[in-house]
Structure formats: structure tokens, C-alpha cells
Amino acid sequence: MDFDISNNIRTLSGTSRLAGVMGWPVAHSKSPRLQGYWLAKHGIDGSYMPLPVAPENFASAVKSLRDLGFAGVNVTIPHKQAVFDVCDELSVRAQRIGAVNTVTFAPDGKILGDNTDGFGFIENLRQSTPEIDFTSSPAMILGAGGACRAIIVSLLDENCPEIRLLNRTKSRAQALADDVNDPRIQVIDWNQAHHCLDDAALLVNTTSLGMIGQPPLEIDLAGLAAQAIVTDIVYAPLKTGLLAQAEAQGNRIVDGLGMLLHQARPGFHRWFGVDPAVTSELRDFVLASAQE
Template sequence: MMMSGKTRVAGVMGWPVTHSRSPRLHGWWLEEHGIDGAYIPLPVRPEDFATAVRALPMLGFAGANVTVPHKEAALRACDDVSDLAERIGAVNTLVCRDDGTLYGDNTDGFGFLENLRAGCRGWQADAGPAVVLGAGGAARAVVAALQDAGCPEVRLTNRTRARAEELAASLGGAMTVVDWDARAEALDGAGLLVNTTTLGMEGAPPLEMPLDPLPRGALVTDIVYAPLVTDLLTRAEARGNPVVDGLGMLLHQGRPGFEAWFGVFPEVTDDLRRFVLGEPGA
């Protein structure tokens, strides 16, 4: 990677950060558009995050993505944040302004919706109630995005009900908290099922989710992308439901940040998907 005195630099802050696919993603776009830029992994321990993030403008960075476990801390570290990031309570995209201040945004919800629209042509958020599994940071971004897109009702269920109730209380709107044991019943009449938990992820316990009550036309998506096709998606597809994998959420959420740092709003293509996954021939 050749760098000049005018190279614009961004990166991804996390701990650990070796697993992140963001450097491959942004590296592809930089090469595709012939931009004098670089995107690098920035491993930062939680106890060092506040100091490290404030150093970004001083070091000449254009900005950075923020991944686990720093998204909530990033919200507190910014000089200014978007209304959406404030509402979600987390920042995943930092922009270093010319005056040395830090602006924070959350593009996870944008990535989630764009992934569904690209993966299931004609999908509309107002088509029916959405059932969301989980109540962590990803669930907050997903629920906020669905609400803003016009989803008529969100049925939220989590293994720890108190966390789901806390999320529902903070975001408000047409939300119903459902006991985890009653999660299958919540599928009745739903237009969308979203798994935001780690259940079904490689190395995690399986997701036990009966699908019998789910309408055949309901879209099923899993924000997990390791494995790319989870058991939930396999079972949903087998019964005739449209499905969308979770990789596109990662790819699409990176687009607004890339535009802010490098001046181009990039596209998500099949070749990019293959490259980020490390597939042969990409």
C-alpha cells in the first residue's frame, strides 16, 4: 500500500479487531475508485478507548468505524452525535471534522434496511409486524430503523425479559414485549422475523425457533454472517419463506462512513461480497 502526504486515513476501532472484515471492505472500495486512502485495523483496549478516540483528529485521521465493545463509549466521547445515534445509545461511525471535533453517527440501521431491500426486491417495512429476537445493541439499531421505516408493530422477545422491556421503554412506539417461551406465538401474522442474537452463530448455542405460525410470505433474516447461511435461514427457506443473510448489513452500513471520509458513496456488488468473504476467484 503506497501512501502519499495527501493520503486520507480511516480505520476500525475494536478489541479485538483482528476478526473485522471492514479493512477488506473499505480496501476494495478504495482500490475500485482509485482513491489515495487507507483503512486500517486499530486494536484499542477498553481502558484506552477514550484517549485513543480523542487522538484521531490530532493524528490526521478522516474518521473511523467503531465495533465491539466500544460503541457505547464512542457516543460519550463525541463532541456531537446524530439524533439517531443518541436514540440508539451507540456510535459506529466517527467523522473527524476540520476543526478537530468528533461527530458520531450510527449506520447499523441503514445497513440493515438496505440489506433487506437489496436481498428481497419489493420488501416494505410497512407490510406487517416485525418479530425481533434479542435486545442488545444490534436489536436497538434494528428496531429504530424499522420504526423509522414505517413498521406498524415490533414484537420484541429476549431470553432476559427485563432487557427487552428496557429497550421498549427507551425507544417507545408500537412495541410489544413477548416472553421468550412465547416467541413462536409472536410469529402469527408477522411480515418479518429478525434474529439479532448470537444464537446460531459459529461457536454459540443453536437458535431454537419454531416457524410453524410464521406466514409463508414473511421475510426471515439473521444478522449473523458466520455461518453465512444459519440454521434459521435454512429452515425458513425450506418452508418457502424469502430469506436474507446478514453479510449485507455489514457491507451497507459501511457506505455512509466511506462517503464521509473519502468522498464517494460506494456500491455493494456480488464481487464485493465474495471478496469480503474471502472466496476463491474474488
Template sequence: MSDEQQNSGPPPSQIPLSAVIGWPIAHSRSPALHGHWLARYGLPGAYVPVPVRPDDLARVLKVMPKMGFVGANVTIPHKEAVLKIADIVTDRASLIGAANTLIFREDGQIHADNTDGYGFITNLTQNAPDWQPAAGAAAVIGAGGAARSVVASLLESGVPELRIANRTRIRAEQIKADFGAKVVIYDWAQAGNMLEGATTVVNATSMGMLGHQPLKLPLDALRPGAVVTDLVYTPLMTEFLTEALRRGCKVVDGLGMLLHQAAPGFERWFGHRPEVDAELRQAVL
């Protein structure tokens, strides 16, 4: 039995609590997601949004286990900072440079993991079951924290080449330095060129999200049949996905990544592996 299994779940006398912590946090859909699972499986427990200022993060994390919390999800702006506070950091969280899932162990230690890459790949394979990562290059737009999760998971899945473009080139260069020779950097002005021959294309920026600037990228080089996905899920069908669909691509929206990345944490905290299905999508939407 692994350390995670031994230390997941609360003492039998305690109702397990979990949370999503961020600043701000009111917009998060995670409480609806985990609340749906708790109700669906009839499990004791609660999942709540907890707004935490950056200056208070370490103090809050130290006191949460004493209040009955068995773990937490972490979102902006704390995903990098928790790595310095956690006692145990998984290899993938360390490589990505961010954590989104915490387990408060019975021995008092904080275990930090990153399940974003798992959520990303599981969403792709569920909604594009014919996707073959080794069939051609992958092109990733963006080089922030979410992009690092995507890059790590795509390379692990076996893509032969990973092309990346970011408005600030130095962040793309850092990804190449961290992830190695398969990463090829394209200047932002030439980002449209990296789509040529790519069989997997990912928007890992917030461009195209409601209230954000649109993703202005020429899509002429997109090949029909390529799998195109957007991490943005408000709206579900972004202009980027709509145009890719028009060009004959297989498109996958970003909501599934949110749903799938939540499942490992839920299982560790509440002791039940949850299902990601149409009913859950509706509950979260």
C-alpha cells in the same frame, strides 16, 4: 451544504486514514471491505484495524486526528462508550444508544453516528425488493445494541407493530420504554408465538453464529412469504434461515447489512459513494 459535507474528507495535502477500532479486532472484515473500495476506485488512503483497550479509548480518539485519521468505525465493546466522548452525536445514534461511525472534523470535533439501521434496511430492500414493511407486524429476536438499530429502522420504515423477545426481559422493556407503544414484548418462553402473522422476522442475536449456541426457536408459526433475515453472516445460511426457506419464506442473509452500513462512512472519509455488489461480497467473503 451540511456540516457533514463541509467537514468530510481530509485536507488536500494529506492522505486520509481511517480505521476500525475494537477489542479484539483481528477478526474484523471491515479492512477487506474498505480496502476493496479504495483499490477499486483508485483513491488515496488506507483503512486499518486498531486494537484499543477500553481504558485507552478516550486517549486514542483524541490523538487519531493528529495522526491523519479522518474517521473510524467502532465495534464491540466501544459502541456505547464513544457517545460520552464524541462532541456531536446524531439523533439516531443517541436513540439507539450506540455509534458505529465517527468523523474527525477539521475543527477538532468528533461526530458520532449510527449507520447500522441504514445498512439493515438497505440490505432488506436490495435482496427482498417486494418487501412491504407496512403489510404486517415485525418480530425481532434479541434486544441488544444491534436489535435497537433494527427496531429503530423498522419503526421508521412503517411497521404497524413491532414484537420483541429477549432472554433477559428487562432489555426488551427498555426498548419499549425508548421506542413507544408500537413495541409489544413477548416472554422468551413464548417467543415462537410472536411469529404468528408476522411479515418481517429478524434474528438480531449472535445465536446461530459459528462458535455460538444455536437459535432454538419453534418456527411453526412462520407464514410462507414472510421476509426473514439474520444479522449473523458466519455462516451465511444459518440454520434459522435454512428452516425459514424450507417453510416458504423469503430469506436475506446478514452480510449485506455489514456491507451497506459501511458505505456512508466511506463516502464521508474518502469522498466517493461506493457500490455494494456481488464483487464486493466475494472480496469480503
């Protein structure tokens, strides 16, 4: 044998901590690579695996994982709403956001649901732009989906004074604003975006526009203040057309990969007992999967 088998085979013990990500499909998920990096870095006896589960099997699968001794799971499309009916308890932020992406199986058997998307969004901005002040000026948000709602709730919790919400279908933005029910949210016509940029400190794209395979996001950023921060939750491509345009005119930009990485931290902490760091090495490792 011309290699040291101890360096090539990783085994699990009878006390290994187990977690994973449930979706349909789930093969595209970067979470196993991300969480696997942390498990290896911290020498943790555990495993995090992709768990493809069809919608009709979701509820029974969650309970089976609990009964098999899993510590918890992440939940992704199309299960983020269905998991509500499976959870015994929901965090306040999961209730406000209306979706669950992180499930923990408590020692007493209870299924606990949380949403960490807003946490990931805020932490990504804080790491990338430490000087950011969420309380100083309005934020402008494009979109009206689940991620948008999580971001709105997180910004409101950070005492953002005003949120300008725009969506191509205005009625969806209005419905979201009505549901969140906070007077700081102002719904604006999509075609009026260029009129409400001048005093915004933060511009956020939560739509799929600009993602690989999707139409570009067409917006004129000429009226955006020089000190404003522009972020896009899309990370394929890492630098979207929106970010390239903002960077070209001197604005600070924050890509969407950090949100993905930071939102994973609370779950990892609960399941494996370590609060992991988001580093440049982690970013490079997760991004490398696209070239493999």
C-alpha cells in the same frame, strides 16, 4: 527484477485520506478488507487500517487520530458506548440508538458520532428483497442487545406498524422497549414465539444463537406466513439454522453479511468522498477472507 514494481507496491501520498476501525481486539474485523476493496476499486489515495486500542487508552487514542489528520474511524466492541463521551456532536439516530459505530473528524476539529447499523439493516433488506413493504404488517424481533435496538429504531423510522420483541430474559426486552418508548413495541414471552408468527411479515434474529460456537436457535416456524421474510444478522455461518429452516418451508431469506457491508457505506462516503456499491463481487471478496 522480474516484475513491475508499480503493480506490486501501493504507496500513499502526503494528501492521503486515512481511516480505520478501533476495537479490542480488532484483528478479526472484516472492515479493513471491505474498505480496502472500495479504495482499490475507486483508485482512491487513502488507507483504512485495523487499530487495536485498549479501553483505558480509547479517549486519548481517538483525539490523537484526529490530531494526526485521520478522516474518521469505525468503532466496534468494546468502545461503542465509551465513544459517546468523546464525541462533540451526535447524530439523532446515534442518540436514539444509544451507541456510535462511525466517527468523523470535522475540519473544525469536532468529533462527530453516528450509528449506521440500522441503515445497513434496512439497505440489506431493500437490496435483497426490493418488494419489501415495512409499513404493511408486524415485524418480530428476537434479542435485546445493541444491534437489536438499532434495528428497532430503523423499523420504527420506516413506519412499521408493530414490533413484537422477544428475548430469553424478558426483563431486558422490557427495559429496551421502555427506553425506546414507542407504543408500537410489544414485549412477548420467549416461549410464546410460535403464537405470534402468523401475520408477521418479517422475522429478525439479532441474538448470537445459531452463530458458530453458539447454541442453535430453536424456534418452530410452522406458523409463519408463506410471504414472510426471515433475516439473521449472524453471518458466520452465512446460512444459519434459522435461515435454512425458513428456506426449506418456502420463505424468502436474507443473510447478515449485507448488513455489515451496507453499514460501512456512509462512513466511506464521508471519509473518502465516494458512495460505494454493495455488489456480489464485494460479497465474494469479503467472504474469501475466511478461507485465507
